[in-house]
Amino acid sequence: MLLSSVIIVLREVLEAAMLLCILLAMSRFMKLRMRWFYISLAAGVAGAVAYGNHLAAISDLFDGAGQELLDAGLQIAIYLLLLAILPLMIINHHRGSYRPALLQCAMLAAVALAVLREGAEIYVYLSAFRYQPQLFSGVLTGALLGVGIGFSIGALCYYLLLGLPRRYTLLATCVLLTLVGAGMCAQAAQMLIQVDWLPAQAPLWDTSALLPEESLPGQLLYALLSYEASPTPIEVAFYSVSLALMVLLLGITHYACRPSCEELSRARAKQA
Amino acid sequence: MYSEINRYARRVLRILLVAMAVCGAGYPEVTLEIRDHLFIPSELVVPANTKVKLVVYNRDPTPEEFESYELNREKVIVGGQRAIIFIGPLAPGEYLFFGEFNPKTAQGKVIAR
Numbered sequence: 001m002l003l004s005s006v007i008i009v010l011r012e013v014l015e016a017a018m019l020l021c022i023l024l025a026m027s028r029f030m031k032l033r034m035r036w037f038y039i040s041l042a043a044g045v046a047g048a049v050a051y052g053n054h055l056a057a058i059s060d061l062f063d064g065a066g067q068e069l070l071d072a073g074l075q076i077a078i079y080l081l082l083l084a085i086l087p088l089m090i091i092n093h094h095r096g097s098y099r100p101a102l103l104q105c106a107m108l109a110a111v112a113l114a115v116l117r118e119g120a121e122i123y124v125y126l127s128a129f130r131y132q133p134q135l136f137s138g139v140l141t142g143a144l145l146g147v148g149i150g151f152s153i154g155a156l157c158y159y160l161l162l163g164l165p166r167r168y169t170l171l172a173t174c175v176l177l178t179l180v181g182a183g184m185c186a187q188a189a190q191m192l193i194q195v196d197w198l199p200a201q202a203p204l205w206d207t208s209a210l211l212p213e214e215s216l217p218g219q220l221l222y223a224l225l226s227y228e229a230s231p232t233p234i235e236v237a238f239y240s241v242s243l244a245l246m247v248l249l250l251g252i253t254h255y256a257c258r259p260s261c262e263e264l265s266r267a268r269a270k271q272a
Numbered sequence: 273m274y275s276e277i278n279r280y281a282r283r284v285l286r287i288l289l290v291a292m293a294v295c296g297a298g299y300p301e302v303t304l305e306i307r308d309h310l311f312i313p314s315e316l317v318v319p320a321n322t323k324v325k326l327v328v329y330n331r332d333p334t335p336e337e338f339e340s341y342e343l344n345r346e347k348v349i350v351g352g353q354r355a356i357i358f359i360g361p362l363a364p365g366e367y368l369f370f371g372e373f374n375p376k377t378a379q380g381k382v383i384a385r
Contacts, residue, residue, distance in 0.1 A: 004375050055335075056350040064356040067347065121337070124348055125373055128334035194345055196358045200323050213341040230344065 001135055002142040008125055009146030012118040014223035016044075017154035019078070019114045022176055023085070023107045025161040029169055030092050032100055040108040044115025051116060052123035065195035072188035074117045079188075079242060081110040082181040086174055086246065087253040093170050094257040178246045183226025185242035186235045193234065203230035299325040299358070304380070306330045306349070309371065311380035320364040320384040326357045336378060340369035343382065360384070 024037055051058070051070075059067040088103040126143060129136040164172055192198040208229035212218050221227035228235065259267075302324055305312045309332065318324045330336055333351040340346075343362075349355040362384035371378025 008372060055348060056353050059348075059350065059353060059355065064354070121348060124335050124350070125337075128351075128373060131333055190344055194347065194357060196323075200358060200361060202361060202363065208342070228344065229341070 002138045002145075005125075005139045005142030006146045006149070009122055009143045010150050011219060011223065012122050013147050013150030014153060014220075016111075016114040016118040017150045018157060018224055019177075019180060020111050021154035021158040022161065022173060022180075023111060025158045025169075026089060026173055027104070027107065028162060029173075030089065030100075030103075032104055036104045036108045037111070040111040041115060043108075043112040045119055047112065047116035048119025048123050051120040052127065055120070055124055062195075065197065068191040068195045069197070071117065072191040074113050075184040075188040075191075078110050078113050079181045079184050081106050081113070082177055083246060083249065085110065086177055087249055089170065089173070090250065090253045091257050094254075094259060174250055178243060178250070179225050181246055182239045182243035186228065186231065186239040187226050189235045189238040190228070193232065198234055201232040201234060204233050204236055206230040299323050301325045301327060304328045306332055306336050306371065306378065308332065309334075309336070309374040309377045311369075311371065311378055314380040315383060316380065317383045317385060318360065318362065321361045323358060323360045324362075326359050328355045328357060329353075330355070335373060337372035338369060339372040340367060340382075342367040343369060345369070346372070 020037075020041075024034070027034055027036070055067070057066075058070060062069055085103065085106045088099065088106065091098045092100065092103065122143065126139065129139050161169055161172060189198060193200050206229060211221070211227070211229065213222060213227065213229045218227060218229070231239070300319060300322060302316050302318055304316060304326060306328065316326075328338055328347075328349055330349040330351055330353055335348055335350045337346060337348045338355070338357060343359050345357055345359060347355055347357055359382065362382070364384050367382040367384070369380050369382065
């Protein structure tokens with residue numbers, strides 16, 4: 001019981017912890033205030049408890065498709081927030097402080113939604129042990145271990161990002177979050193396929209022999225990049241389109257904001 | 273008069289049936305139960321290359337998560353609730369599924385033929 005609760009909680013925590021730690025590292029990097037972190041964690045946990053308590057009613061909405069639709073909606077919402085966060089980061093980096101409050105609010109919302117999504121499942125899992133009090137302490141220990149391991153991996157990621165040479169930090173963050181965002185869109189597509197809102201298809205490829213999803217590297221890759229061993233064409237299309245949209249937007253922002261040669265030479269003249 | 277109403281009712285019924293078949297009620301349906309953290313039956317035979325409507329009843333008071341890496345499905349089912357999960361179209365073969373909240377006991381497989 002202990003081990004399975006460690007695994008369940010770790011799987012859920014890891015996805016939210018990655019997003020949280022990457023955004024936290026970026027607010028440190030951009031010298032934004034860090035207080036938003038507590039607010040979004042608290043909001044996310046409150047949302048998770050509310051979602052968990054009403055899961056039965058939510059699941060029954062839309063002919064039993066409520067749970068999947070809400071989950072897909074949350075994932076798409078996080079992707080849309082990332083679509084605002086990343087360009088704002090680039091502008092902030094190149095042009096100094098530009099709408100920091102907007103950037104912070106978007107980060108707050110993204111983290112809160114991610115915590116809500118993953119936290120609800122942990123809450124539902126733990127609430128099952130109301131009926132088996134003799135197992136509860138073991139499960140709780142496992143859950144705390146899972147949370148601990150998840151956030152340790154997140155902390156590792158945080159320090160790795162901040163430990164990179166400054167000129168690579170923003171690039172690494174953009175690459176990571178672009179992949180995370182595209183993965184979320186692919187997961188949203190899968191949820192919609194599950195309830196028949198999108199057509200089901202045969203998988204486009206199957207890499208489960210090479211890298212099984214249930215293996216440890218598979219689980220890590222799933223948590224970080226939504227690794228899917230046998231995606232259908234619609235999932236691949238969702239992934240590609242959201243990836244391309246983000247890359248295009250970041251490219252345009254970078255091109256429009258990079259310091260022009262004139263500004264650079266002026267800055268150099270000022271220094272000399 | 274009575275026969276006219278009867279004929280009319282029958283026509284409405286026929287249209288309703290056709291509409292239901294068109295609206296997805298036409299998928300073959302397979303039922304699965306969760307009882308004492310076990311899947312009953314633990315082996316489900318479904319037609320291959322066809323989309324199937326899987327109806328899962330959780331008869332336990334505790335929640336369970338239906339999860340399958342091979343079917344790419346995951347869904348939390350609260351205690352006492354009924355859930356619908358569409359699977360397939362599947363190539364002939366066996367596809368494992370399990371209950372994530374009780375992975376040691378809740379195990380089963382879908383066999384597509």
